[in-house]
Amino acid sequence: MRHWLWLLSVLFCSATMAAPAPKVAAAANIKFAMEQIVSQYHADTGRQVQVSYGSSGNFVTQLSHGAPFELFLSADEKYVAALVDKGVTLDAGHIYAYGKLALAVPNNSPIQLDSQLNSLKQLLADNQINRFAIANPEHAPYGERARELLQHLGLWQALQGKLVYGENVSQAAQFALSGSTDGGIVALSLAVAPQFRQRSRYIVIEHDYTPLAQRMVLMKSASVEAKQFYQYLQSPKAQAVFTEFGFGLPDSR
Template identity: 35%
Template sequence: MKKLLVILFATLLSLPASAATLLVAAASDLAYCIDDLAAAFRKEVPGAVVKVSTGASGNFFAQIRNGAPFHVFLSADMMYPTELAKLGAADGATLRPYAVGRIVLWTLDPRLDVGQGLALLRDPRVARVAIGNPDTAPYGRAARAVLERDKLWEAVQPRLVIGENIAQAAQFVQTGNAQLGIVSLATVRAPRMAGVGRYHLIDDKGVAPIEQGAIVTRAGSREALAARFVRFLGSPAARAILERNGFSLPAAAND
């Protein structure tokens, strides 16, 4: 972990120093739309440079807690940014929900009928099922929650292929390393993924919603663009991008 942090620090600190450079740590479910969000933000703030890293929310939580110089953290849940605020590693006054995620059952295997929902996991032809890591990825945690709700967790565990984050879980399905995946709706609804495989929206009754939170970190409190970017996520332009990419939206805030 310390070696990874040293590499991360060296990479980020080698970036050109500029008051208009924003370092954003973004949950991997944003991979297909974060560039669009950054481009829309640059239209509002000409000259701004947005440097984005995507990955598992839990890993970013650990890095920011240990001093990684990200300015903004876009988590796939509210728990990690809330905890950073409690630890003094982020500004709790800036915490806001920016999106609500959903999970889907997704396959590229034409023999499998995802319309059956999670019952399909009982099919003996399904040898491998990909999910994000429940310990670090909120979408992996959500996958485990629905499997436990439907009394499938113990039966499915031997067949699980665990991705570090939800993007890697989706890659396992795309590369054939898993026949099915429980991935984010945003992954399969992204315009660039149109027509790739088939998916079924998983009923989220009885499990916590995947409410996603943005926060300005302690390092970001010294960068004026950080709070502006978090507020931007509630703008009509940002909300349109998120909705187009498969996210539900929290109630609009009055800023």
């Protein structure tokens, strides 16, 4: 009897281990938070997750053309809405976090940190800004909001010719904090990450742009494993990680 119980246990474990890792498309701004959550998920369940990072707009194009992702975590819920309208999702999804912008600059930047960007404005007037980074506003939500903020503060025109666009906000953060630019408007979730914080300064900006409601959604092709990870992302453990990286939570709005 014990032999059969042992054999059944081995077969069950083997089947669990053989289950393919669900393929997840995730907005670049949650990269560091997601890496921690995926590691935590593996420690808790023994399961793997395969995550690709990029801009939300580009993922919508890929998913619309049949890209084999099972779960999509967008940086802006309007991109999920576009997929819902195309009929390729299971439902309308769930808001998992609210994102925030940050002004982030290398330690040697002349830009002083203030949420109204007055230092940036003065340096532009004095022609002392060479390059300034944001994500591409054509397909990256954090780039859209950066443009919106700069337009509201009357800085957009003055920055023309000095802007360096990242393909996504993670690349924009690398540009902003590498020393190749004077700084940039990036996701707070990246600015607070140890990888960037050691060589940069930042300040949170929570005004003058449309809120970044970050929504996730399962595709119609979602496997059981993808659905399990989707539920895990809504757990207190995962939510605590999002909070650690500067996100607001749905129930705190």
